[in-house]
Amino acid sequence: MTVQTMPASPVSIWDAAHAVDARRPRSVQTQLGASDTICARRAGYIVAGAERTNAGDKRAAILGTYIHRGLLEDARREYNWLVERTVSDGLVRGHIDAVHLDVATAARLPKRHRPLVPAEAVTVEDIKTKSARVWDRVVRYGPTAEEMRQVLLYALLLKTVGFADIPGQRYLHRLGPVEVARIRFRFVCRDTGEEHIQEFEFDDWLAAQARWWVERVMEAVSPEELSRDHDGPGLSVICDNCPFREACWPGVAPGRPAQTILVHDDADRAKALEDYVRGHEKQRAGQRIKDKARKMLDRAPEGNYGDNHLGWSGGNAREEVDVMTMVEMFDDAELTVPMVPDKEAMVAILRRAGMVVPRRTASGQKTPISISVTKARTNL
Ligand code: SF4
Structure with missing residues (x-):
């Protein structure tokens, strides 16, 4: 054997x-x-x-x-x-x-x-x-x-x-x-x-x-x-x-960021919120500068300008899956075309007809938690 x-x-x-x-x-x-x-x-x-x-x-x-x-x-x-x-x-x-x-x-x-x-x-x-x-x-x-x-x-x-x-x-x-x-x-x-x-x-x-x-x-x-x-x-x-x-980040609750252990009391929360607001302001100011510069450069050709090099990428025709040709190919090969309901199309039809789109809770899925930071209001 x-x-x-x-x-x-x-x-x-x-x-x-x-x-x-x-x-x-x-x-x-x-x-x-x-x-x-x-x-x-x-x-x-x-x-x-x-x-x-x-x-x-x-x-x-x-x-x-x-x-x-x-x-x-x-x-x-x-x-x-x-x-x-x-x-x-x-x-x-x-x-x-x-x-x-x-x-x-x-x-x-x-x-x-x-x-x-x-x-x-x-x-x-x-x-x-x-x-x-x-x-x-x-x-x-x-x-x-x-x-x-x-x-x-x-x-x-x-x-x-x-x-x-x-x-x-x-x-x-x-x-x-x-x-x-x-x-x-x-x-x-x-x-x-x-x-x-x-x-x-x-x-x-x-x-x-x-x-x-x-x-x-x-x-x-x-x-x-x-x-x-x-x-x-x-x-x-x-x-x-x-x-x-x-050893450096002990006691982190499962599924939570390690940085949560840096917060012990309200003073730490206040400090973290201050940092958040300061960071947000800097980001906003930086984004404004970038947005304006980007628009100004819209017609500039590639090349070196001062200390920086300008290059462009993208702008090509986007390709997508050709569904009609796929259906023909399936037909030729005598394969069954899958008939899955088209969710987006059905939602659009119901909305056009003025009907309520039914919703249910998706099992086991949660919406992402987003932070909202606004100026604290004090009661006068
Ligand atoms: S701060 Fe980061 S690099 Fe420094 S000891 Fe802790 S885990 Fe290591």
């Missing part, structure tokens, strides 16, 4: 990627990494060694890691860049993507470790991969405050301590503190490969501020003392994928 074995259902290749990612040192370390400084409370959970309960969706981040690794490795081979170098001072640790040494500093290294083209000034570079969805914002506004803090911390460690004393980079450690002059962000679009570079002079005051931020996290007795720097699950993708999401 032949035994037929069923082919195993195909596994997702992401299972392997997530498993490997979970074992990466930065997914388990309790020492604060410079790249963990995205949120004060999250940094607090890492320092406290809190359990990571939310796996989150790490696919975009993992793709970013792959691209990162490939680009840096090729830059090392082709240009002899110093890549993936560790800096640490016992309080915070980080891996700098690339350090570009100037002629004087490079001359202190053995010849084989010198870059092919030295930098004008010592530069700490960080590579960030971004999706096309946020690319315009990246090109317009550059790094976020959190990204800037991360790179300032790297640069400050290099400037005050130098390269960490670990195997594989002892020759760099011997340089001692390195006089960093610049930081550079190299943004790479994950969808198109486009590259955008932004450089800043190293700023001692901003670096001290970044350092102060870390010290505040370290001084906290518990993570809950530290601010939630993002708006929470459902509003912030960082919170959606945060490993400490459950």
